[in-house]
Amino acid sequence: MKNIPGSKLLPFGLPFLLAVHFLVGVSSAVGAQTTANQVRTYSGFIDEKTESITVVTDQFYPPYSFIGESGSLEGISIDLWKEWEKVTGIHVDLRGMNWASAIQHVTEGKADVIDTFFVTDERKKTFLFTDAYAEIDVPVFLHRSISGIKSLSDLTGFTIAVKTGDSGIQVLEEAGIENLLEFRNYSDIIRAAKMHDIRAFCMDKPSADFLMAKAGVRDFVPVASLYVGQISRGVLKTRQSIFEKVKKGFSQIPQSRIREINRSWYGTAVPYAFNYRPIVFIALILLVVFTVLVAFILFLRFQVDLKTGELKTQLDLLERSERWNKAFIRALPDLFFVIDRWGYYLDYSVNDERLLRSTSEGLIGKNISDIFSPELVSVFMEAVHDVLRHGGIREIEYELEVPAGLRHFECRIVSMDTDTALYIARDITGRKEIEQRVVQSLNEKEVLLKEKEVLFREVHHRVKNNLQIVSSLLTMQSDLFESEKGLTLIREIQNRIQSIAHLHELLYQSKDIASISLQEYFSSIIREISITNHEQFSRIDLCMDTGLIRASLEAALPLGLIVNELVSNSVKYAFPEGTGGTIRISSRVDESSVCFDIADSGVGLPSDFDPDTSESLGFVLVRSFASQLGGTVQYLPGGGACFEVRVPSGRLILDAEA
Incomplete structure (x- = not known):
């Protein structure tokens, strides 16, 4: 009886083995006799003409087909083909090779049949398959040091070893697992696992059990099953006659003989007499111990999975933080240097080596005295010793001649530990040049603004003088009018002209030629009205409070003319026959406008x-x-009479802005 080294890995339990021992022995004897009879019965399966077929199979697929210690093909599939040869009388040329070559041979017509062939939808398009003779679990094996894997999605990111041409490759790729390392055969995979060159591999479970037991590999366990596949024999669809012969031949092999071949490779129990009661008692004790151990292992597994998940999360966060930091440093235009307390360069990171005084290859190990002038070295070392003793940040600005030319740098120095410091240098040459241009431009603009201000003041002054001349001309012209109505008209025109003239006068006298105080402007207008209407105004009390509101020329002029018209109207018509009263001018601000109230008590x-x-x-x-x-x-x-003049607040400068 042939037993594979991995057969001890398949314990069915001692009581169960003893129970089935008798039945197995009986069926073996009956099967052997039946086989002999049927071999004689089916010797006439094919016509008497001698035929031969070529069968290719994987030479590294134990226990179904592999190169044994004798150097020839052995295994379950090999024994079954020998039985087929006996039944059919057709010579079988069995050829073992690596799996990729086997598929290529049968596809190119160099072989008639391919064995140990998994049935897949893709392969059904090209091949005809006999009835499956084994169901094979195809899991992923991981090293025992790796835990927390519960499904295929958890394998993302792992590199998984596979056999070239294996049907499991497609399943892994469809699950989104792209890091696949291909080997020629299963033996190479197990050899790499033993040398710790791989930490995960995908392999049919019977082959994995056999090869790991043979190689003494015990550190890998199955964790995630891809699928349970069926292995069969495949024939190209163009070879229908070959397929029918193969299928019919295997259907004639007695099932008892097939079971006998399987047992010869997977092993069976050796009968012996024993007392069942002690075994049952021991089994019960072992079951209790086993249950406790399972519960304890499950608890430990839960704790390990929990901690592994936490560690994986922390590792992911650290890796992401490291990637961010590296990307952040690469994106910065700054130069990063690490120096010790004696001024020797320990590390650096720069994006533009034209800003280095020394080449990057020769920078590590140099002292800053090799780069900077003695005066700048003194400043640098004083700053380094200061931050190493007291912490904080020290800033230094300096000029340095580098391959890119004379550059201005701004440097910040911080401590990393008790003996090393980090200094970050930024090229601020562009900023310095801009600052110089801005200062020069500001000086030029300041001169221009002063000249412009003088010009504006002169313009306002001349406009005011011209308006005074017009007013004087109107006064001279009023001597030609004899009617009171004409004289009144002249005075109203003069008041309006004086309102405009006062505005220009306040503008050229003001420190801010862009705006004037409405309180001062309205006061000058009313003062002019009081001079023109002295007799009436002597009986009137004026109350005015417009706050700190200011206005530009464009807004002040129409406001002043409105006040001139309304106050002049009150002086002339509000207090008849020598009576007196009060004229009030006030302002108030609401959400979107400023209101001016011009009222009298007439x-x-x-x-x-x-x-x-x-x-x-x-x-x-x-x-x-x-x-x-x-x-x-x-x-x-x-x-x-009370008038409310409402002006949008955006047209004025309110006291909060003043």
Whole structure:
């Protein structure tokens, strides 16, 4: 009886083996007799003409086909073909070779049949298959030091050894496992596993058990089954007659003979007499111990898986952090150097070697005194010793002549441990050049701005003088008017001109020629009105508070003309027959606008007078100026005359901004 070295790895339990011993012996005897009879019966299977077929198989696929110690092919498949030869009378030329060559031989027609052939959908397109004669579990074996693998997806990232042409390759690739290391045969894989060159491999389980037992490899265990495949014999679809002969021949081999061949390779128990009761008692004890051990092992496995998962997570985080740090450093334009407390370079990382005073090959081991001037070395070493003693960061700026030219560098120095420091140098030549250009440009712009400011002040001054001349001309022209209506018209025009003139006067006197204070502007307008209407204004109290609101020329001018019209109207019509009262000017700010209230305590507007539709020049001007500002003017009924002028806040400079 032939026993493979791995047969001891397949214990069925001693009580069970003893129970089936008698049946196995009986069936073997009967099977042997039947075989002899059937061999004689089927000797006329084929016609009397001598025939021969060529069969190729994997020479490294134990226990089905492999090169034995005698140098010839042995195994279950070999014995079965010998039986087939006896049954059919056809000579079988058995050829063992590596698996890739076997497939190539049968595909190219150099062989009739290929044995130990897994049945797959892809192969069915080309081959005809006999009935499967074995179901083979195809797992992935991992080294015992690797744990936490529960499914194929957990194998992603591992390098898995496979046999070239093996059907398991397609299954692994479909599962997303791409790191496959191909070997010519299973023996080479087991040899690499024994030498610890691989940590994972995919192999049919019977072959793995046989080869690992033979090589003394005990550190690998199956962890994830790819599939359970069926092995059969394959014939090209173009060789239908060969296929029918092969199939018919194997169907005539007695099942008892097939079982006998399988037992001869997988082994069977040797009968002996024994007392069952002690064995049963011991078995029970062993079962209890085994149960406790299994529970303990499962608990340990759970703890190991838990810790392994945590370690894997931490390892992934560390690897990702390392990748990020390396990518971050590569992306930075800075130069990184590690030096010790004596100024010797220990490590560096640069992206542009043109910024190095020395070549990168000769930098490690050099001292900074070989790179910098004595003065700069002194500054550097003082900074290094300072950060090594007290921590913190020291910054240094320096110039250095490098292959890229004279460059300006900004350097930051920090301590790494008690004897080493890291300094990071950044090329700031471009920034320095920009700063110099900016300073030069600012100086030039400052001169231009001062000249422009002088020019604007001169313009405002001349406009104010010209308006004063126009006002004086109107005063001279008023001597020609005899009617009071004409003189009143001249004075109103003069007030408007003076409002504009005061605006230009305030602008050229102001420190900020871009805007003026509305409080000052309105005060100068009302002062001019009081001079023109001295008698009426003497009986009026003025209350004005517009806060710190400022306005540009474009916004101040229409506002001033509105105030001029409304205040002049109040002075002339609000207090008849020598009566007096109060004129109030105030401002308030809401969410989107600034409101100016111009009100008096006089008799108010006539009941039939509508300022919104009035065609009088004053109210037409008021509405026009308010529209020019993008605002509105509204009459508020009540005691006296009250007008609300609402202007968008964006047109003014509020006190918070001032």
